[in-house]
Amino acid sequence: MMWNNSSIQNHNDSTGHINIFFVCMYSFISVVGFILNLLALVFFLHHANYRSQTIVYMTNLVIADVLLILTLPVRIYYHLGFDNLPQWLCEALGLVLKANMYGSIFLLTSICFDRCMAVNFPMSSRVQRGRKKAPLVCLGIWMLTFGASVPIYLSKHQQVTHIDCFDGLPVYATKPAVVLTTLFVGFGIPLVIMLICSWGLARAVRRSSVAQTDLVDGRKIQRMITTSLLIFILSFLPYHAILVLLSLYGEDIPYPMRAAYRYSLMLACFNTVLDPVVYYFTTDTFKMNVNMGAVRRMFLLNSQSSETHRSRIPNS
Template sequence: MSNLTNTTCPDPEQEQLFVGVYSVVFIFGLTLNLTALVVFFRNSKSRSHTTVYMINLAFADIILVCTLPVRIYFHGGLGLLNARICEFTGLILLSNMYSSIFLLMCISFDRCIAVCFPLSSLVREGRKKAWCVCLGIWILTIATSLPIYFQQKKDNTFITKHNVTCFGGVPEHATKRATLVSTLIVGFGIPLTVMILSSWGLIRAISKSTAVQTSDLVDSGRIKRMIITNLAVFLFCFLPYHVMLLLIYAYGHPCPLLTAYRYSLMIACLNAMLDPVAYYFTTETFRRKMEVETVRKIRQMNSHSSDGNNRSRAPLTS
């Protein structure tokens, strides 16, 4: 999101790049996430708790990519845009971006506790509340976005004839101290910390599981690569955007920083296209390796292992 301001750094070649990338993200992001939703709902009988988070993640990504045609229109210089449209679509994009961040955190955490504590009744009962957690995430992101929209709604001016403001301006609200601190800590810092710890816990559990290391039924290397890939995608998409917010707050908004900020937001939008690949399709591969009967056998092997460590379990179907 960008507030309406005259501080921009227009560049025809950059505009073409934004049009091209946003178009690709819109087409593939919409197609892949809709495909994922169709598969999820067709396989409702085998739906797991993690799948609940994935369904909500797909919805969040679909809503995000549906705002991209407005950005394509803007960067393509196709006409004038109303200030209210700019603010509304910008807020929708950011709101769903943070919904995706929180949902990715929940997916990682849910997988971790399912693997590390497969026999815990407390964990099983907690995982059943996935829909409640998702509802809380939607309420949180919407409730924090609406006040900003109504504050900006007072300004209903039109974009200048050069069409250089709207998405080309300074993210003034996002770089205010209070907003920036809450964004960096709650919106990004905590989810990143949870994902790193969850990924470490998963890899540690897999490495210490005797059954996984000795069984030909489980490809532990592939599972570890899946975990690392998911974390790498998260960092690649969202770290540059939050670093740029911090730099703009610290050094103001010269053209190089504003240009870098616009690129970082574009990279963050790539997540909507990468999520289905990084989470849904890798999860399906994971599932095919870990059928229910296989999981039961590995649990039995673990329960009779010599170290007697109940936490050294094989990964479960998530």
Template sequence: MENSNSSEGTPNATCNDSEGPRWLFVAGYALISVTGLLLNLTALAIFYRHPKAACSHTTVYMTNLAVADLLLVLTLPTRIYQYSGARLSPGLCEAAGLVLLVNMYSSIFLLACMNLDRCLAVCFPLSSRVKAWRKRTPLVCLGVWTLTVGASLPTYLIKKTGGGGQQGGQCSCLDSLPVYATQPAAIGATLSVGFGIPLGSMLLCSWCLLRALRRSAAVQMGLVKGRKIRNMMAVNAVVFLLCFLPYHCLLVAIYLQVSGPRLLEWYQASLLIACSNTTLDPLVYYFTTQTFKDTMAVGKMRAFHSQSSDEQKRGASVPLNSWGGGQEGGRVPLNS
């Protein structure tokens, strides 16, 4: 995955010196900082005080997501400081860029894992393998953190060893296009593993959940409000696409060397939108906890019907002379 916030630009990159967008970025990051800090601290406090408000597996995912958002929020003052006209040290700039990159892809993978976990619980309620996999939620989250940090660090280590020097030093931190977005290996890994696979997983899981809702007896009997579950899936999809799709579209434009006077400003705006996920993720927490019981009820109803069907099949296959408590191994004598 490439550096989302490189301190150097492409060879033909121009610096962003316009005052209008800079002050818009200052206002945007300030709003995200205050709102994201309050919402995520509140979410963590609720998760800590009410650990069983939702299923423990889902709570683990949401807690990790809130921690990732909070870490990003704590670095946003450096962006406000930079866009206000000051200059950050290269090391501090790189650290802030690394946290943004880790947060972005941690959020992508955690949202995808939450959807996959919910889908498996509903569609395969009786599977012992699914139950065993769901118990490994902490290990899944550890794997997400390891993947995102491990995939982001090489970009910065390469730059430190001279893999990508600043182009003439004419652009300050945050004011240039990412040079690594022009490399085929980096852009390919980012668009496929970092965005494409999680997006495909979320779409597939949403389709499976909608299919399960249409066939659910609990929904048809009015025991579960299918509309609430659909709203939950819609919020998850909107947050995912709204926050992360613009950034990856801009990476494609940079890789294809699309020229335009506003390309840098659009790229910077896409980073601002990506950071806004710290304020939108609490919506995911709200809808997830509000609809969790209904979603699990669909899975339990599917499990109940599966058990009933299995019992009926087993009953139909039992020989007639095996019923009853008669003599000779349960067989009923003819003269009885």
């Protein structure tokens, strides 16, 4: 890849020096993200029999997030000023990070689609049979993300030095044909599915007679839908918007655009901290509101019944 002189100078100035912001942010993501996802994994494994289809997707999402987080300590080491990393290690960790990032995108989309089908077609035997194929869907996602990523990284022909490492751009960020495929398959289609399913979930909640009672907090479910969609968009839209801009520059990419790419990638990695919010809403909202609401209503009915019975007993 060819760089202009000013870009090379800026790039050289960015290495060998501590980048406090990236060190702090990646350290925060590593520690907090690892703890939250580890707790989520323990919870899912302990409740493996509860809502098994959703748990399957969420367990795989936790694994993808943890694998992504495990690549971050080396990035922290690099941003501490230690730029003596071999290029093959940088590319291998970049491969793992990108594959798991897109794995997270596909799994979040699958969770949203699964919820939408379960809510809108609860009595459909065909839908229920399809939902039971969650393990096969997850296997397909792993095969797709790593299967599509490895050939792209192996096809790199340009000569690079160790100074590129995490400041360099992946090949799919500079080749228009690869960028378009990545944007369409890796982000465009999942975003459309997320939008349609979120609309379908919101519509089902508004029309549900159960949601109009005290058994289910419809507003909380609406917040769950909105939160999941916002997390998805805020985490991944900036990164893919930068990819579009990078593809327009061709090989002569200025340093500010490469810096913007690094910041957008960091924001995408921050999704590993936000995903547990999706876990909380998904596993808590329907379970706690429906079950606890029913218990409260039964308790109130029993209390009223007891009071009525006692009032009918004559005083001695």
